[in-house]
Amino acid sequence: MDNTNDIKTAQAFASSWNNLPSGSVYTFDQFEDWFLPLGKSDIEGRDVLELGCGNASLLVHLTRWNPKSATGVDLGDSVTTAQANMAATGYSNFSIVKGDLVQYSGSMKYDLVYSIGVLHHLKEPMAGFESVLRNTKPGGNFHCWVYAKEGNALIIYIVDPIRKVVSHLPWWFTKYAVATPLSALYFLYAHFITTLHMSFMPLYRYSQWIGKRGFLFFRHVAFDQLVTPQTAYIDKKTIEAWLKDERIESGSAYIIFRNGNSWKFGGRIKQ
Numbered sequence: 001m002d003n004t005n006d007i008k009t010a011q012a013f014a015s016s017w018n019n020l021p022s023g024s025v026y027t028f029d030q031f032e033d034w035f036l037p038l039g040k041s042d043i044e045g046r047d048v049l050e051l052g053c054g055n056a057s058l059l060v061h062l063t064r065w066n067p068k069s070a071t072g073v074d075l076g077d078s079v080t081t082a083q084a085n086m087a088a089t090g091y092s093n094f095s096i097v098k099g100d101l102v103q104y105s106g107s108m109k110y111d112l113v114y115s116i117g118v119l120h121h122l123k124e125p126m127a128g129f130e131s132v133l134r135n136t137k138p139g140g141n142f143h144c145w146v147y148a149k150e151g152n153a154l155i156i157y158i159v160d161p162i163r164k165v166v167s168h169l170p171w172w173f174t175k176y177a178v179a180t181p182l183s184a185l186y187f188l189y190a191h192f193i194t195t196l197h198m199s200f201m202p203l204y205r206y207s208q209w210i211g212k213r214g215f216l217f218f219r220h221v222a223f224d225q226l227v228t229p230q231t232a233y234i235d236k237k238t239i240e241a242w243l244k245d246e247r248i249e250s251g252s253a254y255i256i257f258r259n260g261n262s263w264k265f266g267g268r269i270k271q
């Protein structure tokens, strides 16, 4: 499969991930929230794989749950910062691999494979999901998070058309001339509607979530959204169809609507 578009996407993300302070960009609470319904007992003593690890912001927190091993795969140059961020945790049984997650097949299968914020940026999101299933061992868990089509009208009709233009411009222009003022506006909007409990306003639940963080995190998210040349907004029906895969143990699948504008989903592979 031609992965030219995914390489462009990964390189665009590297301009985001390689220009952050060292360590995780997320708080531990955010990490836990992204993983729910999975928790420490699903990680402890397990071999874990992250497909599309960025600068290892999630893996860094995951080491606190004592996995047996932790592997991150990313196609972009962010693997350099991922490596440094993981080394700084003191956890030693990790490896960061530069490669295309769609084609990735490790020397073993993993107890848990997760992909957070990645599938919706692939040329073929379903091919990414196929890799998640393929790399999970029988009896193992998989877990994904994607942008939803539902609840994202404001982003789809306002932010996405801007992304289609600015993702072709130099990253520093996108970061400082576009993402910075746009995120400043959204920062004010988010605090305004949540302080006044205006739950009928677009992105209300998401604003409650992101409103716990400072402006720099708002800008990081805005820049991440604008810098990528490829984004899909995935509806529940599509995920339901993916989860009908015969490799998945019946009754194990879950789909959770998160913050009113994204989907977490996962399950277990049959023994």
Ligand SMILES: C[S@@+](CC[C@H](N)C(=O)[O-])C[C@H]1O[C@@H](n2cnc3c(N)ncnc32)[C@H](O)[C@@H]1O
Pocket: 003, 006, 007, 009, 010, 011, 013, 014, 017, 051, 052, 053, 054, 055, 057, 058, 073, 074, 075, 076, 078, 099, 100, 101, 102, 115, 116, 117, 118, 121, 122, 224
């Ligand atoms: C929004 S970031 C998410 C990073 C991380 N999962 C997190 O939540 O912090 C998406 C990541 O997917 C990576 N990516 C995109 N396409 C890829 C591919 N085909 N193979 C591997 N990584 C890919 C990008 O380089 C980028 O680091």
